[in-house]
Amino acid sequence: MKYLTLLGSTGSIGKNVLEIVRMYPDRFAVKTLCAATSVELLAEQILEFSPELACVIDEAHRDRLKALLPPSCATELLFGEGGYKAAASCDGVSMVVSAFVGAAGLVPTLAAIEAGKAVALANKETLVTAGDLVMPLAAEKGVPILPVDSEHSAIFQCLNGENPREVSKLILTASGGPFRGTPREAMGDISLAQALNHPTWSMGKKITIDSATLMNKGLEVIEAHHLFDVEAQRIEVVVHPQSIVHSMVAYVDGVVMAQLGQPDMKGAIAYALNYPSRMDIGMDPPDFAALAALTFEAPDFSKFRCLKLAFEAAGAGGTMPTVLNAANEVAVASFLEERIGFLDIPRIIEATMDAHPVVTRPALDHVQEADTWARRKATEFICP
Template structure:
């Protein structure tokens, strides 16, 4: 029996994780749950999975949760520290890190220091502080297992092969809802259109990131840290059907790919049960119905966010942290209708241009850079 703490339990990854747990009560249990937005949903999860510790956004939410629950209460905490305490829970064998954005960094770092294996769905943890997190994973001898479908696909395609035989890794991208939209029409795009992803059911922030291709850019940086590949050995292709989740090309010309329906329960189930596999609940893939798989080069003129992510990776240091923080602010401003769709990458680029390069492996320094970038980007949205 593997006991889990789930950070971000009421988001799309958290809900999918709990569905996998629900299907395998003999294999998985829940030690802790942390959420930031939906106290009512958390109360239902507590009644079903009986965790020993939970965390909510703030003290007011904690009081609200206590009022909702009857009988024996779990330990209730709040804020970033509360989420970190859930990750550190003594009973937990593995932590599913699925808090959206840079807010997931501190709880994930503390879970690693507590010796917990990490199922990583929070790519920003590696984007913001990849060197620090990688060093801590080695120091504390824990496993960092990818949950993003692309990185899970690469992980699976690498199994049984030598690192020195890799030519490059290839991330696939759906292309988002505006794959064929002319550049001039992108100027008039609103949140309603951008939130209509053609393949995946995701939260608002990651859906907008998919529309700008920033999500793929963040995944490029994550792939660098997970698999030790430099920027010039990471490729991206647009694959609208989202059936091939990513590929590994080897020096002999062979390409290994992982295929499956676009459903996050598959990579979640693999991370939870590794090195074994378990039933995930996803629809079985019928290639005769898929019929056609197509691929295109990404258009970095219409979608400059992908180029900016490669620039940040090549620049190194704290540039990826600046990229991520500025993007989070810009996306939130777009969803609030303060800026336009094409303003998102423009604000990110201006914030990166204003940054003075720094090298650090200190958590407080990363967090300070994150704050600076947020304040700088926010000033551009006014």
């Protein structure tokens, strides 16, 4: 039996993890559940899975959660950063699924690694903001980091059994989002509803906006750099609207290995949860005859400035990726509140990056300080 801590149980990744747990109750059990503010859904999950611990963002939400549960409920209710760290390092947990959205996932993921727990990583911001800290710590503790993003899972599978010194480049695929065919001059009029209408994937709002700007792919480039120890210059992004090829690895002999499948996160999640074995999760392979064609094209950096900014942050290194991510989180939150326009997102990120004095080889406190600074600075560019 594999006992799980789920950081972000009420989000799209978390709900898919719990679907797989329902499919295989003989293989997986939920030890702890963590969410931020979605206490109603978390209460339902607690009643179904009977975790030992559950945690929310603060004491007020803990009290709301407690009021939704019967007095007979034996789940211990925690809150705040201390609660998340306790959940991530809980005795008896075999694997921590890190599925919080944004930089909030960093501290509990570090706690899981310190405690020697295997990590199924869906929170790309953990490596974007602090990859130079996370990966060495995981190596020191002998902790496997198993990717849950479909792109990184695909690369992980294509590298399996191969010599990493023979890798020429990693090729991340992107759907292109809802605005792949939109002219640059029309992008200033993009509405929130349009940006949330992703053509292929069903995700949370923040990640959906990141996919529309291609920032999601930029963050994945930085994550792949740390996860697979490959320089950002050897990572390529190609737009693949069908989302069947999840990513590829090119080798020095010109051979390219690709992982293909339906555009459904459960495949990558199941592979991470049960690695190195595969599970039947009721998903059929693609119908290639019906697809007829798979197409690829280069991304338009002039139209999708966020992707270019991510490559620039990767090249700068140090605390710059932290600043990129924090400024993006602030800008996307403002766009979701309809306080700024779609093209203001890259403008705010670039201005914040331009104002940042990079700290090379940062410690955790430098990362946290850069994150705080970038959020404040980005907010100034939104509300001068």
